[in-house]
Amino acid sequence: MAGSAAFDEMNGLDGDVRGPYAEIARWLRATPREQLYRKREEAELLFRRIGITFAVYGEGGDPERLIPFDLIPRILARSEWEVLSRGLTQRVRALNAFLADVYGAREILRAGRIPAKLVTGNELYREQMNGFTPPGGIYTHVCGIDLVRTGPEQFHVLEDNCRTPSGVSYMLENREAMVRLLPRLCARHRIASVSRYPEELLTTLKSAAPSACKGVPTVVLLTPGPFNSAYYEHCFLADEMGVEVVEGADLFVQDRVVFMRTTAGPKRVDVIYRRIDDEYLDPECFLPESMLGVPGLMAAYRAGHVALANAPGCGVADDKAIYPYVPEMIRFYLAEEPLIPNVDTYLCEREEERKYVLAHLDSLVVKLAKGSGGYGMLVGPHATRDMREEFRARILARPADYIAQPTLALSTCPTVAEQGIAPRHVDLRPFVLASADGIRIVPGGLTRVALREGSLVVNSSQGGGTKDTWVLEDDLVAAVSAEPVRSQSQSQSQGGGPGGC
Amino acid sequence: MLSRTAESLFWLARYTERAGNVARGLGVAIRMAGVATRLNGEDAEWRSLLTATGGDAGFYRKYPAPTQDAVVQWLVHDPDHPSGILPCFEAARRNARAVRTALTVDMWEALNDSWNHLRALPPEATEGERLPDFLGWVRERVMLFNGAAQDTMLREEAWRFVHLGTMLERADNTARLLDVRHHLLTSGGEGGVDYVHWQAALRSVSALRAYHWVYHDRLDPRRIVELLTLRPELPRSLIACYAAVVELLDGIALAQGGRRGECHRLAGEIHARLRFGRLDAIFEQGLHEFLTHIITRTAELGGEIERFYIRA
Numbered sequence: 001m002a003g004s005a006a007f008d009e010m011n012g013l014d015g016d017v018r019g020p021y022a023e024i025a026r027w028l029r030a031t032p033r034e035q036l037y038r039k040r041e042e043a044e045l046l047f048r049r050i051g052i053t054f055a056v057y058g059e060g061g062d063p064e065r066l067i068p069f070d071l072i073p074r075i076l077a078r079s080e081w082e083v084l085s086r087g088l089t090q091r092v093r094a095l096n097a098f099l100a101d102v103y104g105a106r107e108i109l110r111a112g113r114i115p116a117k118l119v120t121g122n123e124l125y126r127e128q129m130n131g132f133t134p135p136g137g138i139y140t141h142v143c144g145i146d147l148v149r150t151g152p153e154q155f156h157v158l159e160d161n162c163r164t165p166s167g168v169s170y171m172l173e174n175r176e177a178m179v180r181l182l183p184r185l186c187a188r189h190r191i192a193s194v195s196r197y198p199e200e201l202l203t204t205l206k207s208a209a210p211s212a213c214k215g216v217p218t219v220v221l222l223t224p225g226p227f228n229s230a231y232y233e234h235c236f237l238a239d240e241m242g243v244e245v246v247e248g249a250d251l252f253v254q255d256r257v258v259f260m261r262t263t264a265g266p267k268r269v270d271v272i273y274r275r276i277d278d279e280y281l282d283p284e285c286f287l288p289e290s291m292l293g294v295p296g297l298m299a300a301y302r303a304g305h306v307a308l309a310n311a312p313g314c315g316v317a318d319d320k321a322i323y324p325y326v327p328e329m330i331r332f333y334l335a336e337e338p339l340i341p342n343v344d345t346y347l348c349e350r351e352e353e354r355k356y357v358l359a360h361l362d363s364l365v366v367k368l369a370k371g372s373g374g375y376g377m378l379v380g381p382h383a384t385r386d387m388r389e390e391f392r393a394r395i396l397a398r399p400a401d402y403i404a405q406p407t408l409a410l411s412t413c414p415t416v417a418e419q420g421i422a423p424r425h426v427d428l429r430p431f432v433l434a435s436a437d438g439i440r441i442v443p444g445g446l447t448r449v450a451l452r453e454g455s456l457v458v459n460s461s462q463g464g465g466t467k468d469t470w471v472l473e474d475d476l477v478a479a480v481s482a483e484p485v486r487s488q489s490q491s492q493s494q495g496g497g498p499g500g501c
Numbered sequence: 502m503l504s505r506t507a508e509s510l511f512w513l514a515r516y517t518e519r520a521g522n523v524a525r526g527l528g529v530a531i532r533m534a535g536v537a538t539r540l541n542g543e544d545a546e547w548r549s550l551l552t553a554t555g556g557d558a559g560f561y562r563k564y565p566a567p568t569q570d571a572v573v574q575w576l577v578h579d580p581d582h583p584s585g586i587l588p589c590f591e592a593a594r595r596n597a598r599a600v601r602t603a604l605t606v607d608m609w610e611a612l613n614d615s616w617n618h619l620r621a622l623p624p625e626a627t628e629g630e631r632l633p634d635f636l637g638w639v640r641e642r643v644m645l646f647n648g649a650a651q652d653t654m655l656r657e658e659a660w661r662f663v664h665l666g667t668m669l670e671r672a673d674n675t676a677r678l679l680d681v682r683h684h685l686l687t688s689g690g691e692g693g694v695d696y697v698h699w700q701a702a703l704r705s706v707s708a709l710r711a712y713h714w715v716y717h718d719r720l721d722p723r724r725i726v727e728l729l730t731l732r733p734e735l736p737r738s739l740i741a742c743y744a745a746v747v748e749l750l751d752g753i754a755l756a757q758g759g760r761r762g763e764c765h766r767l768a769g770e771i772h773a774r775l776r777f778g779r780l781d782a783i784f785e786q787g788l789h790e791f792l793t794h795i796i797t798r799t800a801e802l803g804g805e806i807e808r809f810y811i812r813a
Contacts, residue, residue: 225599226595226598238602239602244503245602246503247505249505250503250504250505260503261503261504261505261813262502262503262504263502263503263504263507263658263662263753263757263810263811264757264760
């Protein structure tokens with residue numbers, strides 16, 4: 001089912017090179033393999049020196065390891081991106097409307113469009129958010145929507161990440177790496193720039209400031225600290241935005257106002273871009289033993305003295321058990337039809353669907369409803385009999401914990417593999433920024449690639465890699481195969497040239 | 502700047518400087534062990550090095566006697582000794598990682614590359630005849646870090662906290678190294694034993710050549726003390742370190758609109774004592790008493806800096 005039947009984004013279904021990849025195909029034909037391998041080594045050196053690492057725990061080995069970077073970019077035509085962009089905007093608007101509703105009037109529950117039990121009985125539902133409206137009515141300011149593709153026109157949303165999605169630093173650094181490693185290839189395309197993301201993020205965060213905040217809001221990024229797997233990203237984003245990276249102990253609350261400890265004394269904080277989970281935010285409100293959070297933070301938040309982005313309680317919108325209802329949210333709140341469909345999803349909790357799942361374990365993907373990072377997952381067609389039987393037992397023991405989806409033939413992209421260039425499955429995580437004045441999306445996102453042949457698991461914690469994602473400004477390749485007119489002499493400045501990388 | 506950032510910058514510089522100082526002290530001790538066993542007790546040199554590095558109590562809890570192997574193990578590798586060379590680099594790098602964005606790329610690479618090298622260090626690299634090479638490498642890495650900081654940091658608060666850490670640590674180190682040899686610098690004899698120790702005192706702050714350039718004369722204990730305490734030309738003298746400490750603290754205060762505390766007063770007081778003190782008075786008071794006073798006040802100053810800028 002997967003694998004051979006997959007749609008290849010370069011070669012299409014029939015083997016003809018698709019328009020956006022014309023120049024890449026030419027480049028691949030003209031470049032000796034050894035040169036690609038050499039470039040790949042250069043890329044690794046570059047990432048190691050800059051220190052872009054991703055920590056994976058519990059596996060031994062190097063605790064600061066690199067996510068493999070694949071040199072061959074993943075390319076989307078402008079027209080393709082525009083459809084996605086509209087669909088993403090629609091989806092994030094609906095998700096925010098849903099969050100405002102379930103922590104407010106609960107109309108969607110009263111209308112019976114989503115079972116109330118799934119929402120208010122959900123462990124990710126935060127009672128603490130009831131009857132409180134965050135500034136601007138926005139809950140999920142930074143949202144990562146995972147998309148997969150199965151055909152030329154067929155994109156699906158695989159998962160929503162409304163809490164603290166990570167990976168955006170790779171989107172930015174991958175582009176940086178491409179411009180440094182393959183400047184001429186970049187210059188032969190008109191690639192939409194992603195470099196504005198930090199600025200857009202800062203604008204989004206500032207606009208989330210409480211209305212009581214006068215003047216320029218002080219924004220900080222709250223990290224769990226250097227042992228977190230995304231710590232590099234936290235520092236990178238803060239550095240790019242010019243804001244402080246703080247840990248819980250750097251903040252304190254006095255009279256329901258949040259301050260950070262600085263060498264010049266306490267400084268008031270207006271907006272916290274928090275990259276720690278809800279439960280750790282405030283020991284007075286959530287887990288009392290948390291050392292990562294700030295005592296009294298929620299009281300300051302509810303008093304309207306500080307903003308949190310994303311708001312606590314967003315998990316109820318991206319829970320895998322809620323996911324099947326997102327199309328319904330779009331219809332309910334926006335009176336529109338979803339522009340990007342979901343993947344069919346079976347909730348094992350429901351008897352009918354559970355029966356179906358148990359009868360089709362060899363063709364379905366089974367996931368933990370609360371899981372992330374590709375852990376605790378069964379890919380039916382690739383699983384052994386023992387693994388399937390183990391999952392059967394687990395589903396029967398705790399049906400509410402599991403969902404299942406058909407095994408999709410995820411699209412593939414040409415990728416540098418040991419034996420040469422080979423198709424590998426990819427997904428795409430665009431980053432969507434929401435504020436009261438609208439939705440911002442930089443064109444592109446993070447393309448993750450399953451490096452093992454035939455594998456459908458792209459998560460970096462499971463040995464996946466990343467690619468740079470190019471959205472072309474126009475659907476025609478800029479300067480057909482010719483080299484740039486300007487010579488590569490010393491007078492030419494470094495970097496991308498006309499490609500706008 | 503975040504207090505935690507200032508703290509990490511201050512300590513990463515202190516740990517780095519400390520690693521260099523331990524390497525310098527160890528280098529001198531090995532040299533002395535080569536020439537001085539016949540002059541002196543077998544392990545006197547190792548004992549005084551342990552005293553100078555301030556961790557002797559911990560050492561004697563763990564090792565039966567201060568043999569060369571035991572002291573090298575303690576001062577280079579032992580994870581129980583926070584002022585040992587490897588633990589210092591580890592702590593410096595840990596602090597650096599926590600404040601990556603406050604460092605320049607060159608500083609980070611100097612620390613990170615050192616740490617990666619040390620992580621993969623085979624045990625024999627610090628044994629026997631190879632030890633001096635290793636110690637030389639440590640000093641080079643510390644100089645590389647200091648050079649990277651000096652050459653690439655914006656002259657803002659971050660730089661001031663880094664340099665403050667370096668200078669405070671250096672002042673402490675010079676006072677301690679001098680103190681362990683105080684009796685040999687005040688006894689006034691001119692025997693061969695004392696002479697070797699005077700040389701060692703100068704070598705341990707890389708100042709033997711500097712002495713000759715400043716005084717154009719043979720070694721004299723009073724001049725050695727003068728050079729290491731009161732002469733501003735010597736970059737590791739107490740007064741040179743304290744002049745920098747005062748200037749850095751003033752720079753931080755000025756950038757914050759003149760906000761000052763006890764740390765500023767105390768630094769000024771210690772500096773004034775060095776600046777307006779007389780060599781005769783130091784010897785009248787007693788060199789050991791004077792140095793003990795400096796060591797104690799330096800520790801107090803470290804505490805006051807933390808109280809004012811970090812734990813406030």
